Amino acid sequence: MKINIIGAGVAGLSAGxxxxxxxxxxxxxxxxxxxxxxxxxxxxxxxxxDGGIHWILGSNPSNPFYLLWSELIDMPSIEFxxxxxxxDLEVKDNPDRYGNKVFHLYTNLDRLSSYxxxxxxxxSAVIKKLIRSMRKIQGYxxxxxxxxxxxxLPFWQxxxxxxxxxxxxxxxxxxxxxxxxxxxxxxxxxxxEVFQLLFDGDExxxxxxxxxxxxxxxxxxxxxxxxxxxxxxxxxxxxFGLGGKIRYNSAVDEIVTENGRATGVVLSDGTKFPSAITIxxxxxxxxxxTALKGKYTNKxxxxxxxxxxxxxxxxIFLLSLGVSRSFSDFPxxxxxxxxxxxxxxxxxxxxRIEVHCYNYDPTLAPKGKCVVAVKFYSKNGDYWIGLRSxxxxxxxxxKTAFAEEIIGxxxxxxxxxxxxxxxxxxxTPATYHRYTNNWQGSTQGWLPGKNIIAPSPVDNVIPGxxxxxxxxxxxxxxxxxxxxxxxxxxxxxxxxHKYHKPFVVSK
Ligand SMILES: Cc1cc2nc3c(=O)[nH]c(=O)nc-3n(C[C@H](O)[C@H](O)[C@H](O)COP(=O)(O)OP(=O)(O)OC[C@H]3O[C@@H](n4cnc5c(N)ncnc54)[C@H](O)[C@@H]3O)c2cc1C
Numbered sequence: 001m002k003i004n005i006i007g008a009g010v011a012g013l014s015a016g017x018x019x020x021x022x023x024x025x026x027x028x029x030x031x032x033x034x035x036x037x038x039x040x041x042x043x044x045x046x047x048x049x050d051g052g053i054h055w056i057l058g059s060n061p062s063n064p065f066y067l068l069w070s071e072l073i074d075m076p077s078i079e080f081x082x083x084x085x086x087x088d089l090e091v092k093d094n095p096d097r098y099g100n101k102v103f104h105l106y107t108n109l110d111r112l113s114s115y116x117x118x119x120x121x122x123x124s125a126v127i128k129k130l131i132r133s134m135r136k137i138q139g140y141x142x143x144x145x146x147x148x149x150x151x152x153l154p155f156w157q158x159x160x161x162x163x164x165x166x167x168x169x170x171x172x173x174x175x176x177x178x179x180x181x182x183x184x185x186x187x188x189x190x191x192x193e194v195f196q197l198l199f200d201g202d203e204x205x206x207x208x209x210x211x212x213x214x215x216x217x218x219x220x221x222x223x224x225x226x227x228x229x230x231x232x233x234x235x236x237x238x239x240f241g242l243g244g245k246i247r248y249n250s251a252v253d254e255i256v257t258e259n260g261r262a263t264g265v266v267l268s269d270g271t272k273f274p275s276a277i278t279i280x281x282x283x284x285x286x287x288x289x290t291a292l293k294g295k296y297t298n299k300x301x302x303x304x305x306x307x308x309x310x311x312x313x314x315x316i317f318l319l320s321l322g323v324s325r326s327f328s329d330f331p332x333x334x335x336x337x338x339x340x341x342x343x344x345x346x347x348x349x350x351x352r353i354e355v356h357c358y359n360y361d362p363t364l365a366p367k368g369k370c371v372v373a374v375k376f377y378s379k380n381g382d383y384w385i386g387l388r389s390x391x392x393x394x395x396x397x398x399k400t401a402f403a404e405e406i407i408g409x410x411x412x413x414x415x416x417x418x419x420x421x422x423x424x425x426x427x428t429p430a431t432y433h434r435y436t437n438n439w440q441g442s443t444q445g446w447l448p449g450k451n452i453i454a455p456s457p458v459d460n461v462i463p464g465x466x467x468x469x470x471x472x473x474x475x476x477x478x479x480x481x482x483x484x485x486x487x488x489x490x491x492x493x494x495x496x497h498k499y500h501k502p503f504v505v506s507k
Contacts, residue, residue: 002276002277003277003279004273004277004279005026005027006028007028007030007472008030008032008034008035008246009036009472009473009484010036010037011037011471013028013236017235017242017244018505019492020242020244021504022495022496022501026244027244027245027273028244029252029265030247031252031437033248034229035233036233038432039232040228041230042425046365048227049322049423050228050364050373054223054356055221056069057480057482062215062219063221064146068147068485068486078231078234080219080225082221082223084111085331085332086105086106086107087333088333088334089334089335089336090334091193092193103190105213107216108217109134109214113131119188123191134210137211140167141164141167145160147489152497171452174207175451179195179198179199179204183195200350223361227361227364230363252267253290254266254291260466262468263278277468277495279491284304286437286439287470288305289305303457304457312439314442314443315432315443316375316443317375317384317429319403320371321373321407321425322424323421324368324420325370325416330357332359337353338350338351338409342376342406346380346381347383350376353413355413356373356374358370358373384429384441385433395428400426429441444473445474445478446478446479448478458474458476458477460475460490469491470491471490472484475487
């Protein structure tokens with residue numbers, strides 16, 4: 001039975017692997033010339049610039065996602081790096097009691113605990129509670145029952161979920177807490193400012209930071225040496241090994257439907273490829289409103305389109321520099337006040353800068369040199385996408401002028417960086433949109449709502465259309481690689497269930 005899959009991102013490749021393992025014949029259609037989608041990197045001269053992941057959940061067996069990655073990849077063949085400090089955050093106003101303005105977010109919980117207690121003994125009750133909560137997280141299986149799809153389980157197996165009730169109660173207890181509610185509880189001015197600035201002044205559920213930190217402590221959220229594309233290539237390799245086919249440079253323009261069934265895809269050159277089942281592991285908006293022409297919607301889908309249920313995850317303006325210095329004494333990730341406020345052409349104002357120094361990955365730059373990347377989040381990706389399409393010259397001028405301003409600002413912290421620049425690359429939301437089709441240049445699909453334990457309003461099937469499935473970052477708010485592989489596996493399990501085949505995973 002033939003299955004067409006749209007997109008060779010991590011979700012499309014993973015869906016292909018699982019379906020090949022289960023005896024289906026699959027073919028992936030990818031508009032770009034490479035696999036990976038958002039999980040990507042590219043070469044500029046001697047340098048490799050990474051436009052994707054910083055860490056992968058499940059990089060060692062302490063996290064259940066390791067089991068899933070191991071189904072597709074020989075995980076021990078990848079070197080994962082775990083940083084001692086997740087980020088160095090410089091405050092603007094309140095130094096710590098030693099006169100320092102830089103906060104180190106340690107990834108080892110014992111170290112983090114003693115560091116916080118030393119800095120703010122007056123806040124010991126709050127600190128102990130936070131550390132205790134992260135220790136508790138480590139005791140739970142997260143996500144619960146990762147290899148099952150609840151909807152497909154018989155009743156007697158669903159009962160097993162009861163053992164995860166303590167996790168549910170824990171999440172309910174913590175779901176209302178944010179970085180700002182914690183900040184308000186802190187007496188120490190330095191620590192209070194740190195919590196206020198954790199997300200550049202935004203209010204974000206605390207679990208967004210405590211969950212990864214709990215896994216960091218167990219070394220389960222590592223960076224894959226070699227970068228994002230290297231990681232995606234490992235899944236591509238497995239897919240080919242399982243007999244899968246990929247058509248690169250093959251954009252799907254239309255999903256063919258007949259009598260309420262998806263029956264194939266049509267490429268931009270007009271070629272039609274029939275199939276019994278179609279999976280879109282590509283952008284949600286493009287799939288529903290361009291490839292399917294908006295014919296299959298309901299109230300929930302239309303509310304999502306108008307962004308009434310969920311917000312689209314930020315896009316980014318990413319400036320990558322290949323520099324002839326190692327900056328080996330600089331932390332790998334810094335967030336600090338900008339010397340001068342930066343105003344992006346898209347209207348977003350930035351008073352802080354986030355810099356990533358890839359001095360820890362020797363595969364990305366020659367010895368003694370390094371890649372330095374500056375990332376600015378934007379909720380106005382459409383500005384860049386529109387400008388690039390209406391006036392490419394002006395787009396180029398604006399992105400270059402903004403990059404120049406950023407470099408000027410960087411000089412204050414990285415003295416002499418301008419003279420050390422050998423390669424420059426500017427990726428805007430329009431770049432992400434152009435290469436991956438993601439709506440508004442989104443980097444992770446939907447932003448999780450304020451209530452991060454609320455059920456997702458997005459589904460793997462759509463109303464009124466048979467033999468069609470959605471997988472990937474747009475099907476579970478928060479996105480990321482874990483969502484890509486898990487939703488792909490879920491869709492493969494749903495298809496096996498439909499055809500009364502036991503779902504198997506082969507080595
Ligand atoms: C800067 C950055 C940092 C990130 N950091 C992390 C991190 O540290 N950890 C983490 O877990 N996640 C991170 N993410 C998010 C993660 O990379 C994504 O959530 C994940 O890769 C999404 O995978 P996907 O397969 O669902 O979608 P995508 O990667 O978007 O793949 C979709 C694929 O479909 C193709 N496609 C689209 N339309 C068509 C069409 N019409 N025809 C044919 N092909 C089409 C696209 O070209 C693309 O290859 C980051 C993302 C970015 C951009």
